[in-house]
Amino acid sequence: MTAFVTALMAILALVPAPTNPGEYELERMPGSYSAPLHVTSPPGDERLFVVERGGRVEIIDDGVALSTPFINISSMITSGGERGLLGMTFHPDYSSNGRFFLAYTDLGGDLIVGEFRSTPGLNTANPAQHAKVIEIAQPFFNHNGGHVIFGPDGYLYVGVGDGGSGGDPLGHGQNRNTLLGSILRLDIDSDGFPGNASRTYSIPASNPFVGSAGADEIWHWGLRNPWRFWIDAESELMYVADVGQNQREEVTVVPSTTGGLNFGWNRLEGSRCYPSGGSCSTSGTVLPQVEYTHSVGQSITGGPVYRGTELPELDGTYFYGDFPRGWIRSFEYDGQAERHWDWDHVLGAASLISSFGVDVNGEMYVVGLGGSVWKLVGHSSRELVGNFDGGSDAEISIKRAGHWLVAPESSPSGGAFEDWTGNSFGRGWLSETAADFDGDGRDDIAQFHPSNGTWWISRSTGSDFATTQWANFATNSGWASQMAGDFNGDDRDDIANFYPGNGTWWVSTSNGSGFKTLEWADFSTSSGWQARMTGDFNGDGRDDIAQFHPSNGTWWISRSTGSGFVTELWADFSTSSGWISRVTGDFNGDGRDDIAQFHPSNGTWWISRSTGSGFVTELWADFTTTAGWQGRSVGDFDGDDRDDIAQFHPSNGTWWVSRSTGGGFSTAQWADFTTASGWTFQQPGDFDGDGRDDLINQHASGTWWVARSTGSSFITVKWAD
Numbered sequence: 001m002t003a004f005v006t007a008l009m010a011i012l013a014l015v016p017a018p019t020n021p022g023e024y025e026l027e028r029m030p031g032s033y034s035a036p037l038h039v040t041s042p043p044g045d046e047r048l049f050v051v052e053r054g055g056r057v058e059i060i061d062d063g064v065a066l067s068t069p070f071i072n073i074s075s076m077i078t079s080g081g082e083r084g085l086l087g088m089t090f091h092p093d094y095s096s097n098g099r100f101f102l103a104y105t106d107l108g109g110d111l112i113v114g115e116f117r118s119t120p121g122l123n124t125a126n127p128a129q130h131a132k133v134i135e136i137a138q139p140f141f142n143h144n145g146g147h148v149i150f151g152p153d154g155y156l157y158v159g160v161g162d163g164g165s166g167g168d169p170l171g172h173g174q175n176r177n178t179l180l181g182s183i184l185r186l187d188i189d190s191d192g193f194p195g196n197a198s199r200t201y202s203i204p205a206s207n208p209f210v211g212s213a214g215a216d217e218i219w220h221w222g223l224r225n226p227w228r229f230w231i232d233a234e235s236e237l238m239y240v241a242d243v244g245q246n247q248r249e250e251v252t253v254v255p256s257t258t259g260g261l262n263f264g265w266n267r268l269e270g271s272r273c274y275p276s277g278g279s280c281s282t283s284g285t286v287l288p289q290v291e292y293t294h295s296v297g298q299s300i301t302g303g304p305v306y307r308g309t310e311l312p313e314l315d316g317t318y319f320y321g322d323f324p325r326g327w328i329r330s331f332e333y334d335g336q337a338e339r340h341w342d343w344d345h346v347l348g349a350a351s352l353i354s355s356f357g358v359d360v361n362g363e364m365y366v367v368g369l370g371g372s373v374w375k376l377v378g379h380s381s382r383e384l385v386g387n388f389d390g391g392s393d394a395e396i397s398i399k400r401a402g403h404w405l406v407a408p409e410s411s412p413s414g415g416a417f418e419d420w421t422g423n424s425f426g427r428g429w430l431s432e433t434a435a436d437f438d439g440d441g442r443d444d445i446a447q448f449h450p451s452n453g454t455w456w457i458s459r460s461t462g463s464d465f466a467t468t469q470w471a472n473f474a475t476n477s478g479w480a481s482q483m484a485g486d487f488n489g490d491d492r493d494d495i496a497n498f499y500p501g502n503g504t505w506w507v508s509t510s511n512g513s514g515f516k517t518l519e520w521a522d523f524s525t526s527s528g529w530q531a532r533m534t535g536d537f538n539g540d541g542r543d544d545i546a547q548f549h550p551s552n553g554t555w556w557i558s559r560s561t562g563s564g565f566v567t568e569l570w571a572d573f574s575t576s577s578g579w580i581s582r583v584t585g586d587f588n589g590d591g592r593d594d595i596a597q598f599h600p601s602n603g604t605w606w607i608s609r610s611t612g613s614g615f616v617t618e619l620w621a622d623f624t625t626t627a628g629w630q631g632r633s634v635g636d637f638d639g640d641d642r643d644d645i646a647q648f649h650p651s652n653g654t655w656w657v658s659r660s661t662g663g664g665f666s667t668a669q670w671a672d673f674t675t676a677s678g679w680t681f682q683q684p685g686d687f688d689g690d691g692r693d694d695l696i697n698q699h700a701s702g703t704w705w706v707a708r709s710t711g712s713s714f715i716t717v718k719w720a721d
Contacts, residue, residue: 031065086146140164208260241302303356386443394685414719485543535593585643635693
C-alpha cells in the first residue's frame, strides 16, 4: 500500500493545466440562488432545475430564470449546515409519468427520499402530492449524503452518509446491516412492502446481499459521506467521491454493474489506515484511484463524466472539485486515472463548489453554495476552413485544448463538432495551416513547433487526423510568413518559409509523406516587405508569392519555376501608402490570380489584374461608405467562376458583396444580420456544396453561423454550437 500511495501522490503533485487561459470559462447562468446544492434536467427537457438547500427548486428556461419556483418543500424539511433539500432526480419516463424524486432531511432530521409528481412540461409541482420512498434515521446532524440518480438499469441509486459525528463512532461504515454509510439501489417502479408508507419500493433481485448477510437495499458500503457519485453509461463505470475525515479526500472508480464493494471507511480513510498511524488490513476493500491530502483541499465534491456535444475534446473526462478551496480538477479513466488536469488557471476559483450537474445534452454545470450556477463553455484558439472529409463542401476546424475539432457533417444546416485528433497537441504550435499536403483531395493541417524547428502534419483520413512529423529544420527560430501553396505543380501543397535574417525564401516541398526543404530565393532587400500572399499569378499551375514594398509602392512576384523563385517587379503604384485589405483572387476569370486593394481615403477598390508577366492596375469600384468595413473575404459567391469580395459593416450588421463583372465590381447588400456586433471570425467556403461560396461567422457567444449564398443574397442559418 505504501508504494501505491507514494506513486499516486507523485502523480497528483504534477497535475498539469489543460490548456491556455481563454479557451474555457465558467459562464454564469441567470438568476441568484439561496444556497444551491445541485442542478439537473429531466430526460428530453431543455430546462435546468436548480436545487436550493432551503427547500425550493428553481427553473432556468431558455436562458431565463423563472420567478416562480418549480416546487417549495421548505415547510417539510430541516435546513442548515449539512441538512436540507439535498438532491433531485427525474424518472427516466418523466415526460409521460411526471415522476421526480427529492432527497431531504425531514423535520426530525431523518433522511427521506420522496416521490413527487408534476404534469410534464409545466413549471410548477404541488408539494402536497408526494409519498415517501424510503426513510433512514440519522443519529447525528451531519453526513446525510442525499445524492439520488437513476442508473442505466432504471434503478434509483441513493447515497447515504455514515450518520455523522466524527470518525463514525457507531461503526456504521463497516456494518452492512445498516443502510448508513452506503449507496442503495432501489426499484421504485414496484412496491415490495405493501402497507408500509415509508417503504414504497422493491429490492432488485440482483442486489449483492439479497439472500445473504447484509441489508438487501445496499449496492456498495464502507462510505463516510458520498457527496455526489456518477454512473457513466458509456463506460459502465461508477465514480464515487467520498468526503474524508481529517486527512484524505478520495475518488474511487468501480464497474457500475458490480455491486457489494466495500470502500473501507472507517477502517480506512482513502488508502491509509484510520485512525492515522494505526495498522489495518485492506483485504476485501477497494482503494481510491485519486486522493489528496488536506494540505491541498478539505472537502471533495464529485462531478460527472462529460458526455456533451459542445466540448467533444473533453469526452470521457471526469470532473471533481473541492468545496472550501474552490478549485476544479479532472482526469480520464482507462484502467487507471490518467491525464490529470488542474483547471485553476483556466477557470479561476468557482468558490464553495457544492455540486456539479449536467443538462439534457450532457453539458456540465458548476454550483456554488454562495448563490451562483456556472456552465462550462469553450472557445477556439485557432480556426481553419478546408475540405477535410473530401466531399463537395467545406468544413470548419477549430483548435481547443490542443485538439483539432471538425464540423459539420455534410448538410445544408450544419452539425456538431467532432474531435478528430483524439489527443492533445499541447502548447507552443505556430503557423497552423489547412491545405492538401498529401494530394488525396482532403485538406490536412500543418503545424510548426519553434522549440525544435519541426513541422508536423495532421493528415485527414476523412474522419480523423493522423499526425506525424514531416520535417526537421536546422534553424528552429526566426522564420516568418509561412504560407501553403502548390509551388512545384505536383498537386500536393507545400510550405514556403521566409527568413528575414538574410532575406531568403525556403520551400518545404511535399512528397506525400514528408517535406524536403531547400532554399528557393535570395532577396537583395531582406526587410520592409508587406502583404505577402500566394497565388498562381501567371497561370502555369504553380503557386507564386506576391510581396508589396511600401517604401516605393511596388509589387514584386516571386514566380515559381518548379524548383525555385524568380523575383520580378510586376507593378509600380503611384500611391505607395494607405492601402489596406489586400486580397488575392481570380477576379476576371482568366485562370490567373489578381490582387485587390482597398483605399479607405476615398473608398475605392483597385484590381491589379495579372497579364501573366505583370499587373495592370484599374479602378473597379467606388464605395459610398469609405470607412468601417470589416471581414473582407474573397470567394465566388454567385457561382460564375469569377471571384467576388464580401464585406461586413458592423455599424448595422450588413453584408455587402462586390460581385465581379469581369471588368469591375457591382456592389449590393446581400444580408442584414440581427446581431451587428460580436462576430469574431469570418471566412468563405462552399459549406453546402452547391458550387457557390458561403461565409461562416463565429459569434462571441460560441455559436457558428453560415451565410449561405443563393447567388444574389445570403440566407443565414445556425451551423454549429
